[in-house]
Amino acid sequence: MxxxxxxxxxxxxxxxxNMSRLLDIVESQMLKVDAGxxxxxxxxxxxxxxxxxYSDTIHHPREDLVYAEMKAAGGNVADGLEHVQEDHEEIATFGESLRNDIDAMMAGTAVTRDHVLHDMIDYVHRLRRHMAWEEEDLFMRADAMLEEAPRSxxxxxxxxxxPVFGATSAGAFDNLLHHLQDAPSP
Ligand SMILES: [Fe+2]
Ligand SMILES: [Fe+2]
Structure with missing residues (x-):
């Protein structure tokens, strides 16, 4: 199908x-730290x-399918797409290392809290930049391509x-889901 x-x-x-809402939460946690x-x-x-x-294993690979169609279309539609794969890989590697650092910090090993929080802010900026490029440029070009000829x-x-924002959320994310219910929607 x-x-x-x-x-x-x-x-x-x-x-x-949805990802932007989560990055807002990360930033609000950082403001809390700044305030002591x-x-x-x-x-x-x-x-x-x-x-x-989810983002690195479903969202980005789905985008890669869209970008592969844009590459096949060629011309202006394909401009700069050779850099996306690299961006996705860097974001995934960065995310994985942050997740490991958080686990290590919770386990009480030598990773310092300030180091992790500093990296989290870099991650937020990195991901926001990537999403802005997609929203303001790549997705617009995909829309234009699809207006000419639908593809599937x-x-x-x-x-x-x-697992968090879908129709059936996973129990492992209960803590985050409760927080989202309390947080203002955009
Ligand atoms: Fe992406
Ligand atoms: Fe994206």
């Missing part, structure tokens, strides 16, 4: 809004688990649903 690229793009944009408070490390860990198990792709193993 194939899926229309326009519906995939709509989901990718929704993912970005303690960050909610378990919440930060949940967010990094989501980023590494096989999602295969990327059919998976969102």
């Amino acid at each position: 194939t899926t229309d690229l326009r519906s995939i793009l709509a989901e990718l944009r929704l993912d970005h809004r 408070g303690e960050p909610d490390i378990e919440l930060l860990r949940d967010i990094m688990i989501y980023m590494t198990t 792709v096989e999602l295969g193993s990327l059919e998976g649903s969102d």
Whole structure:
């Protein structure tokens, strides 16, 4: 069964809004630390688990399917797409190392809290830059390409649903879900 690229793009944009909400939470935790408070490390860990198990393994590979179609279309539509793969890989590596650092910090090993929090802010900026490029440039070009001719792709193993914002959320994210219920929606 194939899926229309326009519906995939709509989901990718929704993912970005959801990821942006999570990055807002990370930033609000940093403001708390700046004001002398303690960050909610378990919440930060949940967010990094989501980023590494949904964003890096479902969201970005789905985008790669869209970008592969854009590359095949060629011309202006394909400009700069050779850099996306690298961006996705760097974000995944960064996310994985942050997740490991948070685990190490919670286990009481030598990773310092300030080092992890500093890296988290870099991660937030890195991911926001990447999403802005996609929203303001790549997705717009994908829209233009699809206006000329609709396309669809096989999602295969990327059919998976969102464990936090999807219709059936995973119990492992209860802590994050409660926090999201209390946090203002954008
Ligand atoms: Fe991406
Ligand atoms: Fe994205």
